[in-house]
Amino acid sequence: MTTEQREIVGMVGDFVEREILPVAHDLDHDDTYPEKIVAQMKQLGFFGFAIPEAYGGTGLDYATYAMVCEEIARGWMSITGIINTHFIVSFLIENFGTDEQKQRFLPRMATGEFHGGFSMSEPNCGSDVQAIQTRAIRDNGDYVINGTKMWATNGEHSTVVATLVKTDPDASPPHRGMSCILAEKQYPGFTSSRRIEKLGYKGVETTELVFENNRQPAANLLGEVEGQGFKQMMAAIEVGRVNVAARGVGVAQRAFELSIAYAQQRQAFGVPIAQHEAIQFKLADMATKIQAARLLTNYAARKKDAGERADVECGMAKLFASETCFEVVSEAMRVHGGYGFSKEYDVERLYRDAPLLIIGEGTNEIQRLIIAKGLLERYRVSG
Numbered sequence: 001m002t003t004e005q006r007e008i009v010g011m012v013g014d015f016v017e018r019e020i021l022p023v024a025h026d027l028d029h030d031d032t033y034p035e036k037i038v039a040q041m042k043q044l045g046f047f048g049f050a051i052p053e054a055y056g057g058t059g060l061d062y063a064t065y066a067m068v069c070e071e072i073a074r075g076w077m078s079i080t081g082i083i084n085t086h087f088i089v090s091f092l093i094e095n096f097g098t099d100e101q102k103q104r105f106l107p108r109m110a111t112g113e114f115h116g117g118f119s120m121s122e123p124n125c126g127s128d129v130q131a132i133q134t135r136a137i138r139d140n141g142d143y144v145i146n147g148t149k150m151w152a153t154n155g156e157h158s159t160v161v162a163t164l165v166k167t168d169p170d171a172s173p174p175h176r177g178m179s180c181i182l183a184e185k186q187y188p189g190f191t192s193s194r195r196i197e198k199l200g201y202k203g204v205e206t207t208e209l210v211f212e213n214n215r216q217p218a219a220n221l222l223g224e225v226e227g228q229g230f231k232q233m234m235a236a237i238e239v240g241r242v243n244v245a246a247r248g249v250g251v252a253q254r255a256f257e258l259s260i261a262y263a264q265q266r267q268a269f270g271v272p273i274a275q276h277e278a279i280q281f282k283l284a285d286m287a288t289k290i291q292a293a294r295l296l297t298n299y300a301a302r303k304k305d306a307g308e309r310a311d312v313e314c315g316m317a318k319l320f321a322s323e324t325c326f327e328v329v330s331e332a333m334r335v336h337g338g339y340g341f342s343k344e345y346d347v348e349r350l351y352r353d354a355p356l357l358i359i360g361e362g363t364n365e366i367q368r369l370i371i372a373k374g375l376l377e378r379y380r381v382s383g
């Protein structure tokens, strides 16, 4: 880490110890939105972390952003979800938005006044993004949007939702007829209709979004040209994959820390269980895999920072870190024995949070397809 990275990650780590870890258990069990934590994060500039300094943010590179996400997830994974969609949207605007859109949205997003959401999934499709049905029709100076979106993280608290729509349903292939609209809640006919009850990832809401003859100004089309939405969203989702990979590392790290402490306190057969070789092997495997996941995540983030194609690296990081996290929380539960199954212990929360990482930001089956496609291009045999 550079000195600057050390300072930022240290500041976030202190915040996690002081403000998040002591309340995470209760907020999770009550499924309560962490209003106080979010207000403090706004004050401390967290909502501007990955937004360029020119627009009032801190301009962190993605490698540092990943370290920050790891720290936060170590405290409570749901908080990383609150900033994830926010920075996916700021990435979209920074990289594909018009100057007017950058000026209008980014400074307000950097302070947290505006909160970004990101919506591709629909009730009938998630992995198969090109099958979306939500339609936007140009009408004078507006787009009229109709359709239902599903699984929108921050669906209630977001002010602006980068929404994937079809502007030309007859386009072939379908992705050429897809556009991204920066849909603002202030325009009638756009509502967060219901919250989805979840196994974990509590506190942060995941909702259905309904567009009923919702008129968004044409100036809210991301960029200037229709038909770019799919490509824009696919580039942005790599930022989300870095976030999810870092979450996996953070949740797993917490599970490991709890396990290695517990193993030295809990006695069985006259000695701390940490002296039993079977437990030592678990701890060794956990720590080794977590470190491997951390390095893969860092590598993917640095590729994204370099502006290079990073689909394979982000896919690998997301795949490996989320599977590692799933494995580590399960091993942590074994180390804790019966207490791991108790709601009084944090391992139970980590165990409920981990599976989302396998599904969100593209399932791990889809990551494998992306990785394989990229590898076959790189290692193409001619003739």
Ligand SMILES: Cc1cc2nc3c(=O)[nH]c(=O)nc-3n(C[C@H](O)[C@H](O)[C@H](O)COP(=O)(O)OP(=O)(O)OC[C@H]3O[C@@H](n4cnc5c(N)ncnc54)[C@H](O)[C@@H]3O)c2cc1C
Residues within 6 Å of the ligand: 085, 118, 119, 120, 121, 124, 125, 126, 127, 128, 150, 151, 152, 153, 154, 198, 201, 206, 356, 359, 360, 361, 362, 363, 364, 365, 366, 369
């Ligand atoms: C808590 C939560 C928060 C979310 N937040 C957001 C959000 O903010 N914005 C958003 O847009 N979406 C969000 N999602 C949606 C998420 O991205 C999708 O759930 C995910 O992409 C999978 O889509 P699906 O659920 O429709 O599963 P499906 O696409 O129906 O897949 C079902 C199964 O089939 C497999 N499968 C599908 N196609 C293939 C294939 N070609 N080859 C092999 N296997 C395949 C999948 O891997 C999976 O195992 C969220 C989801 C959850 C659970």
